Amino acid sequence: MQSEKLLSIVNLDKSYGNHHPVIKKLSMDLYAGELVAIIGRSGAGKSTLLHMINGTISTTGGDIIAFPDSDTPQKAHLLKGKALRHWRSQCGMIFQDFCLVPRLDVITNVLLGRLSDTGTLRSLFKFFPKKDVERAIELLEWTGLINQALQRAENLSGGQSQRVAIARALMQTPRILLADEPVASLDPKNTHRVMEALQEISAQNIAVMVNLHSIEQVKQYCSRVVGIASGEIIYNGSPDGLTEDIQQRIYANPAS
Numbered sequence: 512m513q514s515e516k517l518l519s520i521v522n523l524d525k526s527y528g529n530h531h532p533v534i535k536k537l538s539m540d541l542y543a544g545e546l547v548a549i550i551g552r553s554g555a556g557k558s559t560l561l562h563m564i565n566g567t568i569s570t571t572g573g574d575i576i577a578f579p580d581s582d583t584p585q586k587a588h589l590l591k592g593k594a595l596r597h598w599r600s601q602c603g604m605i606f607q608d609f610c611l612v613p614r615l616d617v618i619t620n621v622l623l624g625r626l627s628d629t630g631t632l633r634s635l636f637k638f639f640p641k642k643d644v645e646r647a648i649e650l651l652e653w654t655g656l657i658n659q660a661l662q663r664a665e666n667l668s669g670g671q672s673q674r675v676a677i678a679r680a681l682m683q684t685p686r687i688l689l690a691d692e693p694v695a696s697l698d699p700k701n702t703h704r705v706m707e708a709l710q711e712i713s714a715q716n717i718a719v720m721v722n723l724h725s726i727e728q729v730k731q732y733c734s735r736v737v738g739i740a741s742g743e744i745i746y747n748g749s750p751d752g753l754t755e756d757i758q759q760r761i762y763a764n765p766a767s
């Protein structure tokens with residue numbers, strides 16, 4: 512059975528101000544159930560790409576089409592206000608530095624994933640609907656952090672923090688999860704737990720797109736890899752096809 516196409520990126524361009532283009536005519540699709548790695552050297556445009564999908568960075572040209580095969584495909588890069596917030600709830604994002612609220616307890620941090628629906632004032636007083644609390648508990652059980660639920664986020668280890676960030680992103684039950692270097696600051700054991708969690712999420716028919724720096728991790732966990740150099744796709748395919756030659760082209764010094 513052909514997986515559902517969740518995203519179509521067509522001839523995407525990005526320049527910051529009058530600087531050189533950072534992303535150039537980039538086209539790729541994203542399907543439900545995939546765990547896609549984005550690789551490339553520092554400055555290749557990996558973070559810029561994820562942020563444009565999520566609508567936190569504007570595009571300069573091209574299209575990002577959400578749910579292209581559905582009855583109501585949307586140009587995600589043109590969304591504003593409520594429609595943009597709704598898109599972000601369908602397209603969760605997690606970051607290398609977790610972005611948790613340090614002084615709040617773990618479960619409240621997870622519940623903040625529902626902020627766009629709960630409203631700031633209600634969240635401020637920790638009035639969360641019962642079904643949200645139940646979902647947060649379920650997610651904390653799944654990430655193995657239920658015993659830390661009432662602990663302040665600032666007291667967690669890096670690996671624990673990243674799993675809380677993942678739980679928070681899943682509170683909205685997104686169709687797409689974007690992860691910008693989620694394991695860059697983690698030790699091997701925590702890296703494994705987080706990558707395994709991303710694998711389990713993709714197995715739930717969610718499309719996961721993850722910026723990584725390690726080819727080993729790509730080969731161990733990902734179903735597809737997109738290699739970018741200077742904003743252009745060098746390789747888009749199975750991790751098994753990532754030959755030494757292709758890796759060299761992806762990681763080549765752009766000046767050489």
Ligand SMILES: Nc1ncnc2c1ncn2[C@@H]1O[C@H](COP(=O)(O)OP(=O)(O)OP(=O)(O)O)[C@@H](O)[C@H]1O
Nearest residue numbers: 527528530533551552553554555556557558559560
């Ligand atoms: N706000 C900005 N203004 C101007 N240039 C920017 C801005 N953000 C990023 N850039 C430039 O865009 C290019 C791509 O940056 P980006 O952060 O997307 O790269 P990356 O592949 O994520 O790198 P890294 O692996 O270091 O995280 C870089 O040359 C960077 O300097």
Ligand SMILES: [Mg+2]
Nearest residue numbers: 557558559722
């Ligand atoms: Mg980056």
